[in-house]
Amino acid sequence: MPKILIDDRVVEAAEGLTLLRAAESAGIPIPYFCYHPAFAPEGSCRMCLVEIEGLPKLELACSTMVKEGLKVRTMSPPVVEARKGVLEFLLAEHPLDCPICDKAGECKLQDYFEEYGFFRSQFKEAKEKREKKFKLGRNLILDRERCILCTRCVRFLNEITKTEDAGILNRGIHSEVGIFESEFIDNNYSGNLAQICPVGAITDSDFRFKTRVWFLESKESVCPLCSRGCNITIDSHPGHPRTLRTRRVYRVRARQNPDVNSHWICDYGRYGYAYLDEGREDRLVWNKGGQETRLSWDEAAQILTEKIRSLVHLRKNSRIGIVLHTNLTNEELFLADRIFRKGLGVERFFLADPPPGKGDEFLLTADRTANRRGLQEVGLSVQAPEPKALSGLDLLLIFGHYLAAGISPAGLKDALEKVETKALFASHKSGLDGLVDFVIPVPVIAEKNGTVTNIDGRVQPFLAGLDFDGDGLPEWRALLDLAKELKVDHKYFWPLSSQEAVYRALQKEIPFFK
């Protein structure tokens, strides 16, 4: 690998890497606006100019390739002067409306201006007047006064979605980002434009004026809305419990993962976060003869354990049914298999998932759950939950609120009335609530720890990004509790007490997860 000298430090960098990437990998930051790792270098913002020994002019770090022996200076006086020059130019024609700009707090222009000393502007002229609220896309508003013409948006639409919706119109100081007349950007990836805009030129009408970024807490998670498993960041107001506020989550952003979603997520995933706060189950209840009683999980678990134990004792294992879905984690699906099929000889496993949608051949898949591949790899065989099959059971453990989706309400009601005991582990309210004996609230993927397996077979771990503040508990814990109460395979389950321990057990048993 070529060795180069950056600010007197020897940096080894792979052939074909740019100076900017080499410096970044060595922890030496070089500022930039137009550069984006997913696009070919543009070199137009001129912020990344650095000094290379032996060359008369400053050179672009974003496009100059590493070459053995290059001596680069990233903080020499001419470099700093050039950066200040670029900032001074950009700020001359940039409105100073940071107090009402959604980007404030995560704006490159703001950050660099602070870094380079908050110098006073010498600009005495009138700023250009431009359109402030141009509807650029379904959820996108363009403020042309804030735009610094980095063309990241244009290049995203050319290089990533290949829809070529936008371009630069006019010339010189009158240059502006534009689209075809009477049209706007309407594709399933448009939300990325607001995210990659380095300043507040493109804002997201979903987020606009709702909060300030410094109030938000960012947590990593995996998007469960299709089987791609895009890596995301969830931005929420910390300390605001879901039950007390109308809104806890303010936005979902793409988090880089070169093997899954690069730097992008689809709009379906980005704007589909309302489910995190809306329609949630939060009370663990027992419907006994038309009367609701609040229970603790321990109490509910005891009742369920007794029911299971008696059925097993009477050799009525075949009258126990489990309804699963594929937003359950690998661990949970594994536990369901290990406890009920292997441990208790239960044979009736059903799968009730949300109906598939249309994939878009980029990131969004037709499956609208996170872990279909996980179910396949765990190897549990499942059947469709037809009313006839359900009605012959004595105990039904229903995971997920999706059962109502595929069956007519009357047919479902009919079938479930014939089942003696029904427990529902659900994150969201649904028509099932009134048809079952127990409703046990559970967290969604964003609120628990676990792993899911994406469509390409990639196992992705995640930690809880949001607090779960219902009465209930994660399914894996509920399943473990039941196993321990029932004393199924006691030696095996007794030591398991965390999600990680379950995952290690899973890895031992199923080669795929190694």
Place this chain on the structure above:
Amino acid sequence: MDEKVLTQHFGVEGLFRIDVYRGQGGYGAVETALKQMTPAAVLDEVKRANLRGRGGAGFPAGVKWGFVPQNVPKPRYLCVNADEGEPGTFKDRYLMNHNPHLLLEGIIIASYAVGIHAAFIYVRGEYEAVSLRLEGAIAEAYRNGYLGKNILGMGFDLDVVVHRGAGAYICGEETALLESLEGKRGHPRLKPPFPASVGLFQCPTVINNVETLSNIPFIVQNGADWFIKKGLPKDGGTRIFGVSGMVKRPGIYELPLGTKLRTIIFDHAGGMKDGKQLKAVIPGGMSAPILTADEIDLPMDFDSLAGAGSMLGSAAVIVIDRDTSILDVLKAVAKFYSHESCGQCTPCRIGTAWINKIVKRLARGEGELDDIDAIIRLASNIKGKTLCPLGDAAALPILSICQKFRRELEGHIPHA
């Protein structure tokens, strides 16, 4: 006046027609090159002639041709830069109007030397008459077997297409020209890669100025040594100087490289008009830093002008007299570059507009004491920091005007 080369037959009636042109020995160089020389021999002759680019940058044409890779499966292209937009420059218009076949001859020989089978002439949009003339000449050349398939029966094919620009100065920058020719917005490309390896439609491309190519037939016919004798050892041939401004006889003058600026203004162009006094000269098109009246004893060649802090550029000599306000000159320069900046990169887009705003304020009589320093500082922040040479082209003349004529400019500031 036997030193004339390119313009030697300009007085001949109907020179733009192929029969008249041939009557003057025209297309003889194509015969010589295709029938008696290998492409490598032509390339070698052009290299030895030290023919430097006439568009402004002065890069040796033979060296440029030599950069084109011959071992790639892609086609190679020739683009003729006829987007003559540099203020003060009008030499290529004369060349194409009076002697279009000379350019075509140069195109054919250059294409032969580099192995090119398609050439494009990118003509400035405003040059409608010129492009019609070129198209007429091209049609004649096809009819007479100098273009098309199997030229002169020697198995060499070449097609030439005229493309008119749409009126942007930036498209004279070679990579913006390529973008424009490809049907895109005329934005300069990031270099490297250079057009010689990745040019038009991502293929190896030679881009030469009209005057540069018009010299090629003479180099082939008379040899490199003859060509060097016409100019300077490192800067062969003649140069067409376009003189404009306050002189008695503005126009184009083909003179040996190294002719003194004073000689051009006072002998060839007849000296100052109406008894005016010389104040300043822009020696190489508007992008060239300005020279004062005391600096005109300079030989006009690339290196001498570079040594004096200016440049030969397109050899367009703009003569400014003492009755012309330097602020008006600055105003014209600032307005032009602000108007013509493509807007792609930050320093040029905002810097040129900012300077233009200050200069306009100065001209309104609302200047302030620190404005000249501000212009100098802003121009310095543009210089050397832009994506393409337009930034320097804007910054250098502005800097030179502010530095050399500071006192006059300050005279326009009310409280100075």
